Amino acid sequence: MNLKDGSSRLFYEPVGRGKLTNRVIDCDDRLLYNKLVSSAGFQIKTGKDDLMKYLAENLRKFRAEKGLTQEDVAKYLHITPQSVSKWERGETYPDITFLPALANVFETSVDRLIGMDEIRAKEAVRDIHNRATTAMKEKKYDKAAKIYRDALKIYPNDPGMLLGLASVLALNGDTAESIDLIETGLPLSGNEKQKATMRAALCFLYAKAGEGEKAKDLAYHLPHTRESREVITPLLDVVKTEEEFDENIKHIILGEK
Numbered sequence: 221m222n223l224k225d226g227s228s229r230l231f232y233e234p235v236g237r238g239k240l241t242n243r244v245i246d247c248d249d250r251l252l253y254n255k256l257v258s259s260a261g262f263q264i265k266t267g268k269d270d271l272m273k274y275l276a277e278n279l280r281k282f283r284a285e286k287g288l289t290q291e292d293v294a295k296y297l298h299i300t301p302q303s304v305s306k307w308e309r310g311e312t313y314p315d316i317t318f319l320p321a322l323a324n325v326f327e328t329s330v331d332r333l334i335g336m337d338e339i340r341a342k343e344a345v346r347d348i349h350n351r352a353t354t355a356m357k358e359k360k361y362d363k364a365a366k367i368y369r370d371a372l373k374i375y376p377n378d379p380g381m382l383l384g385l386a387s388v389l390a391l392n393g394d395t396a397e398s399i400d401l402i403e404t405g406l407p408l409s410g411n412e413k414q415k416a417t418m419r420a421a422l423c424f425l426y427a428k429a430g431e432g433e434k435a436k437d438l439a440y441h442l443p444h445t446r447e448s449r450e451v452i453t454p455l456l457d458v459v460k461t462e463e464e465f466d467e468n469i470k471h472i473i474l475g476e477k
Contacts, residue, residue: 279308361392383406426438
């Protein structure tokens with residue numbers, strides 16, 4: 221059934237009844253996201269795609285943990301296995317009224333089912349970085365450092381917090397501790413942009429600490445200018461032909477045109 225807003229909804233036939241009911245079993249991700257955001261009880265900044273991903277992943281995970289098949293879940297809810305399959309693939313999403321029933325089937329909470337714990341943790345981390353960044357821009361380095369040190373008591377060895385604190389200390393002239401934190405945080409981090417920034421900063425921190433050879437060695441392994449976003453992004457707007465694509469690929473890989 222297609223609605224005026226372009227979304228689709230499917231209806232199910234409960235066991236023992238001979239006609240369709242008006243109960244929605246599927247809704248598009250925008251509708252479900254809006255309902256969850258409005259009912260969360262706190263401000264959600266997490267994007268729709270992330271929230272929907274948590275739900276699809278958790279439906280698969282909790283069903284596997286309970287040893288249930290998609291057919292088993294469908295039978296409990298009086299719907300088709302195809303609907304459960306679509307939910308788990310993230311193609312459609314259960315109406316919010318189905319979430320308590322799904323939570324009961326998997327013996328968990330609705331919050332856990334939709335990944336609200338992960339969302340709250342993500343929002344808390346984002347808030348820490350935002351507050352620390354604001355303090356740094358205002359040159360309130362002691363305040364920013366305290367924000368990160370307090371955060372590390374809750375998130376020990378978190379690479380984002382370690383490198384965030386290292387950034388503050390570098391700006392505040394605490395070179396030795398900044399170097400230690402960067403050296404600890406870089407191998408732990410999966411954030412390539414943050415790692416690239418901190419490696420570049422580390423070159424100057426090594427040089428400032430009198431470790432010129434380490435600075436040069438690290439600088440030697442940094443990306444070339446031709447590999448930077450400042451160079452590549454504008455080119456993506458003007459390079460159109462296959463020959464031009466091949467020339468730029470050759471330039472990046474071999475350093476020549």
